[in-house]
Amino acid sequence: MNCDECKEQVFELIEREAADPDAVREILARCPDCRATFDEMKAALAVAERLPIEEPPAEVDEAILRAAGERVPRVVRLKKRRLQAAPWAMAAIAMLALGIGVWTIPREVQLEGDAAPADMKYGEDAVMAEQMLGDEEEALDGRVAVAELEAPKPARAKRRSRSSANEPSAARIAQAPAALPAADTAAAGAGESRSTNEVAAKASTPSKQERDDEDVNTACQRKVDDVERRARADKDFAPTPEEELAIGKCYQALDKVAEARKWLQRAAAHRTTKAPAEKALRELATE
Amino acid sequence: MSDPPDEVLLAAYRKGDSGAFETLLGRYRGPIFNFLLRSARDRGRAEELYQDVWMKVIERCDEFRGDAKFSTWLYSIARNLSIDHQRKMKFRGHASLDAPEPRSGQPAGDRVPNPGPSTEQLASGALMKERIARAVEGLPEEQREVFLLRQLQGLAFREISEVVGVPANTVKSRMRYALERLQHVLGDLEEPHEL
Numbered sequence: 001m002n003c004d005e006c007k008e009q010v011f012e013l014i015e016r017e018a019a020d021p022d023a024v025r026e027i028l029a030r031c032p033d034c035r036a037t038f039d040e041m042k043a044a045l046a047v048a049e050r051l052p053i054e055e056p057p058a059e060v061d062e063a064i065l066r067a068a069g070e071r072v073p074r075v076v077r078l079k080k081r082r083l084q085a086a087p088w089a090m091a092a093i094a095m096l097a098l099g100i101g102v103w104t105i106p107r108e109v110q111l112e113g114d115a116a117p118a119d120m121k122y123g124e125d126a127v128m129a130e131q132m133l134g135d136e137e138e139a140l141d142g143r144v145a146v147a148e149l150e151a152p153k154p155a156r157a158k159r160r161s162r163s164s165a166n167e168p169s170a171a172r173i174a175q176a177p178a179a180l181p182a183a184d185t186a187a188a189g190a191g192e193s194r195s196t197n198e199v200a201a202k203a204s205t206p207s208k209q210e211r212d213d214e215d216v217n218t219a220c221q222r223k224v225d226d227v228e229r230r231a232r233a234d235k236d237f238a239p240t241p242e243e244e245l246a247i248g249k250c251y252q253a254l255d256k257v258a259e260a261r262k263w264l265q266r267a268a269a270h271r272t273t274k275a276p277a278e279k280a281l282r283e284l285a286t287e
Numbered sequence: 288m289s290d291p292p293d294e295v296l297l298a299a300y301r302k303g304d305s306g307a308f309e310t311l312l313g314r315y316r317g318p319i320f321n322f323l324l325r326s327a328r329d330r331g332r333a334e335e336l337y338q339d340v341w342m343k344v345i346e347r348c349d350e351f352r353g354d355a356k357f358s359t360w361l362y363s364i365a366r367n368l369s370i371d372h373q374r375k376m377k378f379r380g381h382a383s384l385d386a387p388e389p390r391s392g393q394p395a396g397d398r399v400p401n402p403g404p405s406t407e408q409l410a411s412g413a414l415m416k417e418r419i420a421r422a423v424e425g426l427p428e429e430q431r432e433v434f435l436l437r438q439l440q441g442l443a444f445r446e447i448s449e450v451v452g453v454p455a456n457t458v459k460s461r462m463r464y465a466l467e468r469l470q471h472v473l474g475d476l477e478e479p480h481e482l
Contacts, residue, residue: 011459011462011463011466017444017459040470040474041463041467043470043474044467044469045466047419047469047470047473048419048423048434048438048466049438050415050419051321051325051416051419051420051423051439052416052419052420053317053321054320054321054324054330055317055320056316060334060337060338061316063338064312064338064341064342064345065305065308065309065312067341067342067345068300068305068308068309068312068341068345069305071345072303073302073303238375240371240375241371242371272371
């Protein structure tokens with residue numbers, strides 16, 4: 001180890017992270033220049049330890065604790081989730097139904113002796129297969145509903161949760177209790193596909209959505225009120241790009257296109273939020 | 288009995304245990320506030336940022352997946368809010384302490400007043416503390432944040448590298464430069480140390 005390497009390692013030695021502390025100590029013992037570097041670094045750390053530590057105001061801590069106490073544990077939401085099977089699952093079901101159909105044709109012909117015309121028989125089987133496919137798709141929908149509820153990060157829910165990331169927790173939580181019974185019921189009825197499907201369908205009835213929208217609306221309004229309050233308190237105040245983005249996405253979730261576009265365009269004007277805001281604007285255009 | 292880890296406390300809070308949140312706040316209130324104070328260089332702004340950090344923790348605690356330590360997550364929030372604040376200040380034309388002054392050519396942060404009295408007189412005095420605080424606040428932003436994370440919270444260099452998003456070796460270099468700079472500015476306060 002030479003002096004340059006030693007000086008590089010001096011700080012690591014003080015922080016007890018040196019790769020070869022003995023080699024550094026050996027050089028420090030015989031090189032006055034390296035020793036001076038060591039002393040300077042050590043002295044700087046000693047001075048830095050005297051950095052005054054200040055206390056945050058007690059009333060701010062109290063306000064934080066109050067806000068923390070007002071939060072209610074979050075429960076999985078079912079809101080606006082579309083029950084849709086994955087494409088590969090749909091394809092597998094179709095193949096299975098087709099296989100069953102093909103397998104039953106010769107057996108039916110053999111059992112009935114004088115067979116009906118092949119094309120007619122096939123037509124009946126095809127109808128039967130379609131019915132089975134329909135039933136199995138419904139069953140799959142039910143399972144998907146359960147899977148979506150249980151999965152920690154479903155793809156669709158992920159986007160939704162990201163867009164609602166800045167909503168006040170209380171608003172998110174306010175939506176949860178309504179979703180919980182549906183979720184629990186759906187999970188409990190996993191074996192009974194039709195009833196599960198009905199429950200899942202009930203969870204997305206217009207009245208439920210309206211209630212959810214009201215909650216989201218309240219959350220959005222609270223966000224806007226907060227920004228306006230801060231603007232009144234500080235004439236130089238300007239909402240952060242993240243706040244603009246959050247409000248824009250909030251309105252987007254409510255399908256309030258004009259408001260969403262206004263806020264998202266503001267967010268898109270900032271470098272930090274440009275990409276997500278433009279993405280949201282694109283989504284807005286396609287929606 | 289050992290104290291529960293931060294991540295356990297956060298999980299308890301997510302389930303509705305407000306006491307767990309209070310414990311977390313108690314653990315981090317001082318370091319987080321001082322990190323923000325030295326970054327914002329204004330007590331009023333630091334108080335606002337401090338409240339914003341904890342509000343974000345409350346709002347986003349369900350998003351914490353446990354991939355990183357709670358402290359890393361918390362300081363990432365604090366750092367991002369602090370950076371946003373500094374960006375806003377720049378837009379509004381506030382002079383940066385890092386920027387060289389037109390007359391002297393030195394950053395304002397280096398223009399730390401040396402009141403003259405001896406080290407002994409300063410040792411326990413508010414003036415010395417004030418001088419150290421100003422010197423730390425005068426560090427370049429990337430050095431200051433590393434220095435504060437290490438000095439106030441004692442975060443490991445690996446954890447600091449996660450918070451600031453640079454390799455651990457870069458973090459160590461920034462820390463070393465910060466100390467060299469402080470030594471340059473506050474050299475008259477130094478004391479001899481043993482190996």
